[in-house]
Amino acid sequence: MAGTLCMLLLLTALTTPAYTARILGVAPFPAPSHQILLTSLFKELANRGHHLTVITPLPLKEGKPPNYVEIDTRVTHTPGFDVTNSCSPFFLGDSNNMFEVGEISPFMLFLMMWNMGPKILESTFENTDVQNLLHSKTEKFDLLITETFFNEAILGLAHKFNVPIISVCTFAGFETIGDAVGNPYPYSYVPNALTELNTHMSFLERLQNTLLNTYSNLGHYLYYLPKQNELLVKYFKDTTENLPYVDDLVKRTSLVFLNNHFSYSFPRPYVPNIVEVGGLHVKPAKKLPQDLQKFMDDAKEGVVYFSLGSNLQSSDLPEYTREAFLKAFSKLKQKVLWKFEADSLPGLPANVKIQKWLPQSDILGLLSTQEAIYHGVPLVGIPVFADQKNNVLKSEENGLAKLMEFQNITESSLDWVLNEVLNKP
Structure with missing residues (x-):
């Protein structure tokens, strides 16, 4: 008896308790660059034993754990709005060319996003499976993890299921994202992500930064949040009680994950419940397909990878x-891998290989700035819209990249910048 008791005590001492949760994940924005970080987080949580229900317009094609359930929002019931191509109507109008976006000012870009966000979210809410979740009386969750990107009404799910909120920002963030947890945002040295400014701002640049942030704050609270509150009331008034104003839900956020890292970013203050997770999605490169591996092995002088x-x-x-790219690439002694979305490209040089899809995660990584740092690869950054220029400027200031303005691309400018990056480490 004593031996049995001792054995039980020993086994009890050696056991480790495991805590698993039912987590509702929401990633409504239909852009792979936004989904990468969230998908990596959700999959890792599932691999560690948690049960994940994920609302997404870009479901996993493979490698989905058995405790990982997806609600696919690609099919929408919102008239005239296709969630899988949601950016184009707001950024481009009747055009299909995203390169026109670069000429839009930060002021207009904010206005576009204030109108784009509610449309995408409405499309998400109209999905049949999402509707079933909203009206469920039996479903239970322990936590809501959601991207925070012009989708505040989604936090009605936290109110319905009475769960804490973790917000994930897939870029460095705007001031209003930090507002959720009371984070300061000094205009004197923290540049808005949509500007070309850095921490060494002149008085006029600080004034410019202040004006843009004042505009974005006023627009956010007076114009944009009322739109989100309309969605909150429309989709949650019949499914939950004592529905608060949308900004009160935002203030219930417990934790913010920020896709940023101090090592390559501008200095900024953070309260304890803002956590930088830049690089969370980065993984060691896997084996390449045989044809690509041979192409790279045969490149004795190295490989230039080109993707937009x-x-x-x-x-x-x-x-x-x-044509400027083709001529500049033809002069290189390196081989070039080019992600090109058409079947053919006239005038393709012998040292250039094009493919509609390339395993970028294994060649370089997925979110170009962070993976280039992780893999030790120098960059030529060609910013076109949104926060891209700010990201490239930070990398250039840290000696990681060279910036090439899209409107300045010529054969000679490409010759110069490629020589700078390839031959002058």
Whole structure:
């Protein structure tokens, strides 16, 4: 008896308690660059034993754990609005060319996003499976994890299920994101992410930064949040009681994950419940497909990888810009891998290989700035819209990249910048 008791005590001492949760994840913005960080977080939580229900317009194609359930919002019931191509109507009007976005001022870009966000969220709410979740009387969760990107009404889910909120910002963030947890945002040295400013601002630049942030704050609270509150009331008034104003829900945020890192960013103050998680999604490179591996192995002088990301298409480049790249690449002793979304490209040099899809995560990484740092690869950054220029400027200031203005791309300017990056470490 004594031996049995001792054995039980020993086994009790050796056991480790495991705490798992039912987590509701929401990633409504239909852009791969926004989904990458969130998907990596959700999959890792599932791999650690938590049960995930994820609302997303870009469901996983493979590698989905058994305790990972997705609500696919690609199919929408909002008339005239396609969530899988949601950016184009707001940024481009009747055009299909994202390169036109670069000429839009930060003031207009904020206005576009204030109108775009509610449309995307309304499309998400109209999804049949999301509607079933909103009206469920039996579903229970322990935590809501959601992207915070012009979608505040989604926090009605936290009120319905009475759960804490973790917000994930997939970029460095605006002032209003920090407002959720009372974070300061000094205009004197923290530049707005949509500007070309850095921490060494002149008086006029600080004035410019102050004006833009004042405009974004006024627009956010007086114009934009009322739109989100309308959605909150429309979709939650019949499914939950004592519904608060949308900004009161925002203030219930317990924790903010920020896709940023002090090592390559501008200095800024953070309260304890803002946590930088830049690079969270980065993983060691996997084995390449055989044809790509041979192409890279045969490149004795190295390889230049050229991609315009998930929101911009190389096939949409103006013809004169495309010709400039072809001529500049043809002079390189390195080989070039080019993510090009058409079947063919006239005048393709012998040292250039094009493919509609390339395993960028294994060649370089997925979110170009962070992966380039992780893999030790120098960058030539060509910012076109939103916070891209701010990101490239930070990288250039840290000696990680060279900035090439899109409107200044010529054969000679490409020759110069490629020589600077490839031959002058």
